[in-house]
Every structure is written in structure tokens, then in C-alpha cells.
Amino acid sequence: MSMFCFQCQETSKGTGCTVVGVCGKKDDLANMQDLLIYTIKGVAIVNTMAREIGINQKKTDQFIINGLFMTITNANWDKNEFFNTVREGLKLREEIKAAIRNAGYTLDNNSDFVTWYGETNNQLEMKSASQEVSILATRDEDIRSLRELVTYGLKGMAAYLEHAANLSYENEELSAFMQKALAKITDDSVSMEQLIELSMECGKYGVHAMELLDTANTSTYGHPEMTKVNIGVRQNPGILVSGHDLKDMEELLKQTEGTGVDVYTHSEMLPAHYYPAFKKYDHFVGNYGNAWWEQTREFESFNGPILMTTNCIVPPKESYKGRMYTTGATAVEGVTYIPKTTDNRFSGVKPILNEASRNVVFLFIFKNT
Numbered sequence: 001m002s003m004f005c006f007q008c009q010e011t012s013k014g015t016g017c018t019v020v021g022v023c024g025k026k027d028d029l030a031n032m033q034d035l036l037i038y039t040i041k042g043v044a045i046v047n048t049m050a051r052e053i054g055i056n057q058k059k060t061d062q063f064i065i066n067g068l069f070m071t072i073t074n075a076n077w078d079k080n081e082f083f084n085t086v087r088e089g090l091k092l093r094e095e096i097k098a099a100i101r102n103a104g105y106t107l108d109n110n111s112d113f114v115t116w117y118g119e120t121n122n123q124l125e126m127k128s129a130s131q132e133v134s135i136l137a138t139r140d141e142d143i144r145s146l147r148e149l150v151t152y153g154l155k156g157m158a159a160y161l162e163h164a165a166n167l168s169y170e171n172e173e174l175s176a177f178m179q180k181a182l183a184k185i186t187d188d189s190v191s192m193e194q195l196i197e198l199s200m201e202c203g204k205y206g207v208h209a210m211e212l213l214d215t216a217n218t219s220t221y222g223h224p225e226m227t228k229v230n231i232g233v234r235q236n237p238g239i240l241v242s243g244h245d246l247k248d249m250e251e252l253l254k255q256t257e258g259t260g261v262d263v264y265t266h267s268e269m270l271p272a273h274y275y276p277a278f279k280k281y282d283h284f285v286g287n288y289g290n291a292w293w294e295q296t297r298e299f300e301s302f303n304g305p306i307l308m309t310t311n312c313i314v315p316p317k318e319s320y321k322g323r324m325y326t327t328g329a330t331a332v333e334g335v336t337y338i339p340k341t342t343d344n345r346f347s348g349v350k351p352i353l354n355e356a357s358r359n360v361v362f363l364f365i366f367k368n369t
Contacts, residue, residue: 002129003027004136007152008073023074024315028125032082033071034135035128037151039089040067042113044182046096049107051176055099061175063092064182065165068158069329074292075311078331083121090117113186146195147185153202154178159244159310160209162329166247169216177205217246222276229273230286234262237356240288240302242266242295243309246275248327252307253281255349261356264288266298268312299324305355307338323355 005025006016020026040063047060067085070076093114100107107114112132118124131137138144157178164170184190184198218224239261241249249272253263262285265272270287272278289298292312299306299316305323308330316324316332327338336351 003030005030031128038133043093044179048183065158068155072311074313076331078333081331157209160213164213164216167216224274236262238262238304240306245309248309267292305352
């Protein structure tokens with residue numbers, strides 16, 4: 001089979017997508033996501049040893065968290081982003097190995113996770129399609145299932161931790177566990193019983209990750225409260241925002257204040273209305289649309305710019321692709337990416353504002369919201 005992807009509940013026949021994803025993902029992108037996870041495991045192996053001898057860099061923790069987040073369902077559709085991130089991971093892994101050697105230690109793991117290297121897109125693409133990178137490389141179905149259970153638990157933790165880190169809340173203990181767990185699921189000597197224990201431990205740390213994000217959100221924006229949300233639209237130009245990252249929402253609201261442009265939430269960003277800190281913005285006016293899978297219809301009818309801050313992107317139609325923007329771990333080939341500064345602020349919201357000024361949202365109310 002050209003691909004094997006089973007990271008979501010809609011997967012083909014409930015077992016896995018083997019030709020093309022039900023989400024629209026093609027085999028080459030699915031394989032590159034597998035290669036990124038493979039690369040992250042190699043970084044985790046060497047950095048787990050580096051931690052044991054007192055060596056760890058913040059950028060390593062950030063790379064692993066962001067890399068895992070990129071592979072969550074419908075977060076990143078840009079294959080070039082995966083090429084670049086894999087190369088970044090390989091370079092980082094080699095830097096950590098050199099630091100271990102310079103400290104006078106010998107790395108005792110010479111597995112393919114730790115030794116393979118590729119530079120060109122062609123080399124990476126060939127590796128991504130190889131058997132050793134595939135999820136199916138683990139022959140024992142029980143072991144494979146437990147390893148993947150841990151992997152998806154870690155992906156969820158990565159999402160929480162990235163959002164928390166954007167608000168300057170971090171926890172090195174959680175990063176250390178994630179890296180230890182990634183290293184363990186590459187080790188063939190780890191038994192099924194030990195993997196069950198690891199999955200339970202992953203659940204425990206996952207709760208701590210959720211606690212950290214809750215603290216980050218409520219400390220920054222206040223405790224959510226019952227809120228009546230407008231589901232109509234006004235006649236001003238508007239920007240539609242989806243995803244989960246409240247820091248991105250705050251930055252957009254700050255930088256659009258006083259411009260005459262309204263901001264609306266869609267789907268996953270609806271909870272932003274419940275936080276007291278956002279209620280001071282008069283141009284934060286309501287929610288437009290329904291669930292994430294309604295994007296192709298609702299984004300098309302919105303007629304203004306759309307900002308995706310996290311996952312649940314449906315492959316965009318050409319009719320609105322040119323007014324769609326991504327940031328953070330998200331990306332779509334052909335869609336404008338809004339980068340951030342080192343302190344997690346947008347480096348420039350001007351393109352979105354310019355787009356908004358050229359469009360006025362349709363006066364349309366979703367009766368079934």
C-alpha cells in the first residue's frame with residue numbers, strides 16, 4: 001500500500017486510509033508526517049541521554065512539541081513545511097550527539113532512528129516511503145497498537161503544551177516525560193506490559209498538561225463564564241478566526257482594534273467568547289457558522305479573510321484559498337502563512353487587514369447554530 005494513516009476516527013473502514021485519506025490527505029503527505037515522527041523519535045532518544053548528563057536546550061523541547069503538533073489531524077497540509085522540519089530535526093539531533101561526545105560520553109544507541117540522514121527533498125521523500133518509517137514496521141499488532149496509543153497521547157499533550165507555551169507557561173518535567181516515552185516506543189526490548197504502564201503514565205501526564213493549559217488560559221484571560229453569542233453579522237468588513245490558540249486571538253484583536261474591521265469566531269474558536277478578557281473588544285462581534293467540517297461552504301460564503309490558528313483545516317477551495325491565512329503549526333500549500341516573533345506575536349497582521357478592507361461579509365444568519 002502507498003500509505004497507511006489511521007490517526008482520526010473517520011479513517012476508511014475504521015482501520016486505516018491506504019490510498020487517500022478521507023480528509024483529502026494524499027499518500028506523499030501522510031508519509032512525510034510519518035517521517036517527521038520518525039525524526040522526532042531520533043531526537044528524543046539522543047536528548048533523553050543528554051538530559052541524564054545535564055544537557056538540554058529549550059529549543060529541543062520546542063521542536064518536539066511543535067513537530068508533534070504539526071502531525072495532528074488536519075493541522076498542516078504543506079509538504080514543504082515537513083521537508084524543512086525534518087531537516088531541522090536531523091540537524092538538531094546531530095548537534096545533541098556532538099554535545100554528548102564533547103561532554104566525554106558515548107551514545108549507546110546506533111539504531112536507524114539515530115543514524116540515518118538525508119538532505120535533499122528526494123532523499124527525504126524516498127525515506128518517507130520506506131518500510132522502516134511506516135507505522136506498520138512494528139509487526140506485532142498489540143505492540144504496534146500500544147506504541148501508537150502512546151504516540152497519539154503525546155500528540156495531544158503537544159497541542160496543550162504549545163498553546164500554554166504561547167502564553168509563557170511551560171513545564172520541563174512534561175517535556176522530559178514526552179521524550180522518554182518517545183524513546184521507549186522505539187525500543188524492541190520494552191514489553192507489552194511495560195507499554196501498557198507507559199500508556200497509563202501518558203494519561204497521567206496528559207492530565208497535568210491540560211491543567212497547565214487551563215492555568216495559562218484562566219490566569220491570562222479569566223475564568224470562562226456563561227455568555228450569549230451573536231450569530232448574525234454586521235455590515236463592517238470582517239475577519240473569521242478558527243482554531244484553539246487564544247494568544248493568536250488576542251493578538252489579532254489587539255492589532256485590529258480601531259480599524260473598523262470586525263472579528264468573528266468559527267467552530268473551535270467559539271469558546272473565546274466565554275473569556276472575560278476578550279469582552280472589552282467592541283469589534284469582537286460574534287460567531288459565524290457551525291462545525292469545522294462545514295468549512296468549504298461557510299468559508300466560501302463569508303467573503304472575507306479567514307485565519308486558521310490550529311488544526312481542523314479542510315483542504316480549501318480555490319474560491320477562498322487566496323483569502324485564507326495560517327499561523328503556528330498550521331500550513332496549507334498555496335495559503336499565506338503569518339509567522340510569529342520570538343515572543344509569539346504575529347509579525348504582521350497587515351495582509352489580513354488589507355484583505356478585509358477589500359471585502360464586506362454577507363448579511364447572513366445561520367439559523368441552525
